[in-house]
Amino acid sequence: MPTAAATAPRLKRPQSWTQDPEGVKREILDAARAEFVEKGLSGARVDEIAAKTSTAKRMIYYYFKDKEGLYLAVLEEAYSRIRTLERTLDLAALPPLDALATLAGFTFDYHAENTDFVRLVMIENIHHARHLKVLTKISEINLSALEMIGDVYRRGVAEGVFRPGINLLDIHLTMSALSFYNVSNRATIEQVFGHDMGAPAARIRRRASVIEAVLRFVRAD
Incomplete structure (x- = not known):
């Protein structure tokens, strides 16, 4: 007889950045835009931007190098x-x-x-x-x-x-x-x-x- 663990519905794992890199970048840019608009370039913090996404802070640095690089991407877009x-x-x-x-x-x-x-x-x-x-x-x-x-x-x-x-x-x-x-x-x-x-x-x-x-x-x- 199947155990309770075996019959429990599997939780969907979050899609990883390797599976959907464009989706991850889009999420980061959306969060960054909101942060820059609210607090300006000087007041915005990468930690707070990362906290508003489902990805890790390191991915922001991977795609955009630093806060200024992220700001440049938001501005160009x-x-x-x-x-x-x-x-x-x-x-x-x-x-x-x-x-x-x-x-x-x-x-x-x-x-x-x-x-x-x-x-x-x-x-x-x-x-x-x-x-x-x-x-x-x-x-x-x-x-x-x-x-x-x-x-x-x-x-x-x-x-x-x-x-x-x-x-x-x-x-x-x-x-x-x-x-x-x-x-x-x-x-x-x-x-x-x-x-x-x-x-x-x-x-x-x-x-x-x-x-x-x-x-x-x-x-x-």
Whole structure:
């Protein structure tokens, strides 16, 4: 007759890092992003990041070398994600005004829905972009943002709906700044003016204002 031990259900062993290395790296990056966003680069601790994963601390050092290497990976992924999602917009299929409005709306929504990205950029600015300088891929990754704007802008100028002579970076900075501020300064604006920029109605109104501001900046009329 089988013993109780023999008939007891077997506990599923955690998947090892050798079986799913990408899964382990993904788990580490997710935990690290949350830690960096909450405490900044200086305040984050590898021990605490490891405690939030199902893997060992040594695996963080195995994959990312040290805390700064982990931070660099989180930062690169943050920039890569927004640029990757931008490229799914298929702006070429839209008239120039609609295409730019779509891109401005996406930029606003992405910042509003991904506050971690805003926090990471703020943290990196505190460090004077020292770590971005190490990431050689960052400039290449972000070039796609200007390329997309350039394609839309040139079509708009050719059709007479956009005024010529505008620097592409200025268009990008206008969209990014208005979208970024709506998240980065949310707490201070609420404290000073009693206005919650994250409230649904306020967000809808502000989104429309941002799109209008971007279009007024480039329109020929």
